[in-house]
Amino acid sequence: MNEIHIDSLLPAEMAEKAESIGVRKANMQFFTMLMLSILAGAFIAFGSIFATTISAGAISVSGADGALAYSTALPYGVTRLLTGLVFCLGLILVVVGGAELFTGNNLIVMAWASKKVSTSALLRNWVIVYIGNFIGAVGTAVLMLFSKQYTFGADAVGIAALRIAVSKSELDFVQAIALGVLCNVLVCLAVWLTFSARTTLDKIASIIFPITAFVAAGFEHSVANMYFIPYALFVKMFDSEFLSRVGERVANLDSLTWQAFFVNNLIPVTIGNIIGGAVFVAAIYWVVFLRGKKA
Numbered sequence: 025m026n027e028i029h030i031d032s033l034l035p036a037e038m039a040e041k042a043e044s045i046g047v048r049k050a051n052m053q054f055f056t057m058l059m060l061s062i063l064a065g066a067f068i069a070f071g072s073i074f075a076t077t078i079s080a081g082a083i084s085v086s087g088a089d090g091a092l093a094y095s096t097a098l099p100y101g102v103t104r105l106l107t108g109l110v111f112c113l114g115l116i117l118v119v120v121g122g123a124e125l126f127t128g129n130n131l132i133v134m135a136w137a138s139k140k141v142s143t144s145a146l147l148r149n150w151v152i153v154y155i156g157n158f159i160g161a162v163g164t165a166v167l168m169l170f171s172k173q174y175t176f177g178a179d180a181v182g183i184a185a186l187r188i189a190v191s192k193s194e195l196d197f198v199q200a201i202a203l204g205v206l207c208n209v210l211v212c213l214a215v216w217l218t219f220s221a222r223t224t225l226d227k228i229a230s231i232i233f234p235i236t237a238f239v240a241a242g243f244e245h246s247v248a249n250m251y252f253i254p255y256a257l258f259v260k261m262f263d264s265e266f267l268s269r270v271g272e273r274v275a276n277l278d279s280l281t282w283q284a285f286f287v288n289n290l291i292p293v294t295i296g297n298i299i300g301g302a303v304f305v306a307a308i309y310w311v312v313f314l315r316g317k318k319a
Contacts, residue, residue, distance in 0.1 A: 032226065038219040039134065039313035042306075045219075046135030049124065050145040054152065057124055061153040064123035065160020069251035071114025072161075073168065075239065076252070079107045080177050080184040101240075108239030114248070115211070115231050119218050126154045126247055127208050128215040130301025137310045138317070154294075161250035169258040179270050182259060186274040189256030192249055193284035194276065197292045200244060204296020205304065207243035210234040211297075212305035244293040253285045 033041065052060075098106075118125045129149055135141040168174070174182030195203070217230035238245070260267060260280060271277055 032220040032222055034220070035309075036313050038216065039309055041219045042131055042216065042309070043135045043138055043140065043314060046132035047140050049129060050132055050135065050141040050149050052124075052149070057149065057152050058156045060122065061124040061126070061156025062160040062163070063121070064118050064125040064153070065157035065162075065247060065250060066164045067117035067121065067123055067160075068114040068125065068157070068245075068247045069161045069164035069168075070117065071111040072248050072251045072255075073164075073173075074113050075107045075111040076185050076188060077173075077176075077181055078110050079103055079188070080180040104240040104242070105236065108236035109232070111239045111248075112232050112235045115214060115235050116228055119215065119227055119231065120224055124149075124153045124156065126150060126157050127211045127245060127297050127301055129153055130208060130298060131212055131215060131306045133302040133306035134310045134314065137307065138314055157247045158250050161247060162254050165251050165255035165258055168255055169262060172263075174259055174263075175266060179266065182266060183270050183273055185252070185259065186256050186270070186277065186280070189253045190274060190276050190280050192244070192253055192289050193280050195244070195288050195292070197288065200289055200292035201296040201299070203242070203244040204246065204293035205300035206241070206296075207238045207245050207293075208297040208300035209304050210238040210243065211245065212301040216305060216309070244289070244296065246290060246294040246297050249285075249289055249293060253280075253289060256280060257282060257285065 049057075115125070115128075117123070118128065132141060132146055132149060136143065136146045174185055211234070214231045214234035217234070218227045221227040221230055257280060260277070267277075
């Protein structure tokens with residue numbers, strides 16, 4: 025009679041599960057992989073939308089003329105905590121809903137290191153999923169532009185979106201790599217922890233703390249930035265009336281450009297994400313649990 029296990033998987037079993045999932049992901053049919061990666065880009069964008077809205081400062085009436093002024097209603101740390109908590113929506117949708125996320129797929133390196141996935145199959149997955157994530161995130165940003173949700177809260181949401189994008193576009197190259205490394209260590213650890221889960225609630229609980237931590241700490245996620253920065257750029261490019269109202273309340277807005285998006289953020293953050301996920305999580309767990317194990 026087969027024994028039924030309801031306990032969570034132990035780390036050695038999690039490593040075997042990560043390996044088998046990596047093989048399945050690498051061998052996925054092209055169209056399925058692309059569609060699921062587009063969904064993942066949109067899912068992470070949803071988390072980013074939630075986070076932007078929560079991080080928007082309060083608008084209060086001030087001055088004799090009753091002019092609206094932007095202010096931060098909560099202490100910095102509390103705002104970051106709440107922002108991180110709501111951003112978890114993105115990875116929850118990816119893991120529970122089923123989608124292909126570039127940063128999480130860095131864990132395929134475990135199957136690659138065991139020679140169960142070829143280098144070409146690994147790179148094929150990363151390239152297709154990265155492109156799909158970009159399409160999903162930017163497509164969501166376009167839809168959000170038409171929604172004009174950035175005008176909500178007396179323009180507070182739009183101000184928050186612009187400020188987030190400007191800060192990300194002004195990163196030093198090495199700094200962006202380091203922030204990307206730290207981010208994807210936590211993202212891949214969140215995905216790794218879900219491999220131990222037996223229920224949907226287990227998966228959600230595994231995701232919350234690592235993801236909240238990376239957002240609260242200000243680390244950089246390449247796929248999230250595929251939404252954050254293009255969204256702000258679209259607002260800046262296509263709503264001059266809104267920009268005339270809030271431009272003075274967003275410092276260094278001129279630094280927000282497409283070149284800054286790619287050169288100062290997306291490229292170095294992607295490099296950092298790969299190092300953090302593939303080396304500091306996948307490779308280390310492979311060495312600990314799978315190295316020397318017979319196929």
